Amino acid sequence: MIRRVYKFRLYVAGDAQNSAQAIANLTAICRKHLPGRYKIEITDVFREPQRALADGVFLTPTLMKLAPAPTQRIVGTLSQTRRVLHALGLDAANA
Amino acid sequence: MKTSIKATTGIPGLDEMTFGGLPRARTTLLSGGPGSGKTLFALQFLVHGARECNEPGIFVAFEETPARIVANAESFGWKLAQLQPRSLYFLDAQPQPDLIQAGNFDLSGMLAVLGAKIKETKARRIVFDALDIVMALLPDAAAVRREMYRLHAWLLEHGLTGLITLKAGEDDASATHQPFGFMQFMVDCAVILNHSVVLGVSQRNVRIQKYRGSAFNENESPFLIGKSGCDVAVAQTLSSADLKVSTERVSTGVKRLDTMLGGGYYRASSVLITGFAGTAKTTLSGAFAEAACRRGERTVFISFDSDANEVIRNLASVGIRLDRYVKNGCLRMISARTLVGSAETYLERIKTLVKEHRARCLVIDPVSALSKAGNELTAHSVGERLIDWSKAGRITLVCTRVLDETSVQIEGSSPLQVSSLADTWIHLNYLVQAGERNRGLSIIKSRGTAHSNQVRELILSGDGVTLADAYTAGGEVLMGTLRWQKENSERRAHEITEVAGKHKRVLLDAEAAELEVRAKSLQVELLAKQVEKALLASSNQSREGELSQGRSRMRELRGADVALGGRK
Numbered sequence: 001m002i003r004r005v006y007k008f009r010l011y012v013a014g015d016a017q018n019s020a021q022a023i024a025n026l027t028a029i030c031r032k033h034l035p036g037r038y039k040i041e042i043t044d045v046f047r048e049p050q051r052a053l054a055d056g057v058f059l060t061p062t063l064m065k066l067a068p069a070p071t072q073r074i075v076g077t078l079s080q081t082r083r084v085l086h087a088l089g090l091d092a093a094n095a
Numbered sequence: 096m097k098t099s100i101k102a103t104t105g106i107p108g109l110d111e112m113t114f115g116g117l118p119r120a121r122t123t124l125l126s127g128g129p130g131s132g133k134t135l136f137a138l139q140f141l142v143h144g145a146r147e148c149n150e151p152g153i154f155v156a157f158e159e160t161p162a163r164i165v166a167n168a169e170s171f172g173w174k175l176a177q178l179q180p181r182s183l184y185f186l187d188a189q190p191q192p193d194l195i196q197a198g199n200f201d202l203s204g205m206l207a208v209l210g211a212k213i214k215e216t217k218a219r220r221i222v223f224d225a226l227d228i229v230m231a232l233l234p235d236a237a238a239v240r241r242e243m244y245r246l247h248a249w250l251l252e253h254g255l256t257g258l259i260t261l262k263a264g265e266d267d268a269s270a271t272h273q274p275f276g277f278m279q280f281m282v283d284c285a286v287i288l289n290h291s292v293v294l295g296v297s298q299r300n301v302r303i304q305k306y307r308g309s310a311f312n313e314n315e316s317p318f319l320i321g322k323s324g325c326d327v328a329v330a331q332t333l334s335s336a337d338l339k340v341s342t343e344r345v346s347t348g349v350k351r352l353d354t355m356l357g358g359g360y361y362r363a364s365s366v367l368i369t370g371f372a373g374t375a376k377t378t379l380s381g382a383f384a385e386a387a388c389r390r391g392e393r394t395v396f397i398s399f400d401s402d403a404n405e406v407i408r409n410l411a412s413v414g415i416r417l418d419r420y421v422k423n424g425c426l427r428m429i430s431a432r433t434l435v436g437s438a439e440t441y442l443e444r445i446k447t448l449v450k451e452h453r454a455r456c457l458v459i460d461p462v463s464a465l466s467k468a469g470n471e472l473t474a475h476s477v478g479e480r481l482i483d484w485s486k487a488g489r490i491t492l493v494c495t496r497v498l499d500e501t502s503v504q505i506e507g508s509s510p511l512q513v514s515s516l517a518d519t520w521i522h523l524n525y526l527v528q529a530g531e532r533n534r535g536l537s538i539i540k541s542r543g544t545a546h547s548n549q550v551r552e553l554i555l556s557g558d559g560v561t562l563a564d565a566y567t568a569g570g571e572v573l574m575g576t577l578r579w580q581k582e583n584s585e586r587r588a589h590e591i592t593e594v595a596g597k598h599k600r601v602l603l604d605a606e607a608a609e610l611e612v613r614a615k616s617l618q619v620e621l622l623a624k625q626v627e628k629a630l631l632a633s634s635n636q637s638r639e640g641e642l643s644q645g646r647s648r649m650r651e652l653r654g655a656d657v658a659l660g661g662r663k
Binding site for chain 2: 016
């Protein structure tokens, strides 16, 4: 099985509580399910609104999975771990 | 330039209803059912701001793609391409269909993006179209409420004039139970659009539910989506109703009627002709149209009853020739039987037609057709607005109204209310006498004109329309043959008296002449008598003289005693 690297871009809104939660949840998921093969880029919509506009991100926090294809987006604090894993296709792989 | 506390919307009528526009730097909620015109309303508000008020705007589209909105707006001639993106920016904020939710989220991202855009474009107005779409994504009512407050606070912080549109049911009584009901309490102004069908006729209404810190027109007003966008139908406000009045007269097309009215109708006045079917209302309005065309004034004749060609043919039979004016383009005949819609749409169509034709005179035959289309409540104000509008445009308006045979003879119980607003009201009726039905014309009112109070007989013939004095005898009005007979017998009686008078005069002349002759002969006689008398007097004197002479002579001759003369 090819061990692909997962690239994520997480849009957050400054230091809002749900943004901090999303960062924590994403990091925890990656450490557990994708050890050593993930990249997280955190983008603050207040600092880089043009990027949010370009990506069409209007809800925060929003997680974009850029690789592997297809790109996906998940909004929210990512607290529902099973749902996130299912969406990323990680539940079956690690079952 | 001083900024007012209200932001004009550019929607005709709405700015009158709100006394100046939506609250500036505050939030307005616009709710309505599907197809009620929310998006159009909101877009018109932005276009007006960008074009007329130098206030750039942002349109946040949650439901439709900006491209579609722009394409839909093209038909109103707003030329959005000219405004984009500096004065009018569209943000496509439609949620992605493949969006996955996992946990709490909020709208901060969107507000951050918009904050950056506002800095860039200096936007003053913003529209969130179909906010309910994004609110539906939120997990619970508490989240919805939280995001609403976030949005509201953000709008106030940026000092933007905001307009949020929401889908809502038709029944606004239940508004507070709807998921977004609390929005109506939060915002400073709430406008409700509704689109309903009344007796099979589509009817759009707009109502201002609340407006903090301002007076507003609280009634529901009809509006329609016309050629250039939304158009709210409101009666003229005082400022616009203050018009220059004219003292110029225009002919009614009937000479005698002009005289009765002191020269004709006033220019830019409104005239109502009422009467039962067949009382020559169309004829009278046709005469007016012909007279207008003869003066070279462009005229629109709208017939709700019959085909334009039929009207022309029928009027030609009484000497009113309209065909030549149709040919030279002066007169535009429109048969409105083909039009469908509510009274509002009729009014809009009429306005457009008159504008297109640049008409100075307008005939609507009959105006009562307006109230048939749609419900009576809205038709009520249509008549009023028709009159106000034609006055403002200095158009002389003649409209007819068919009276119901069963209704009270003249008193207008019409929902149109034209009768009380019209400047001149002419009533035509029938008088049935001696097996005849004759037409009577009376002027019920004519503002600013000393007019005749008498009923005249209206006579139609191949030569045209004429009026005759009705014959009043013993408190009864006679018309038609009876009038003619009465006039004839009157004339005969008059002749007889005249002849008798002449005869008497001749007799008297003769008598006088005789007396004069007698007087003359008596005078002559008198003279003769006088002469005779004088003659008599003088002959007496001479005889006296002779007598005394004779006596002295005799004394001489006798040589009588010197008694007195002494001796010689």
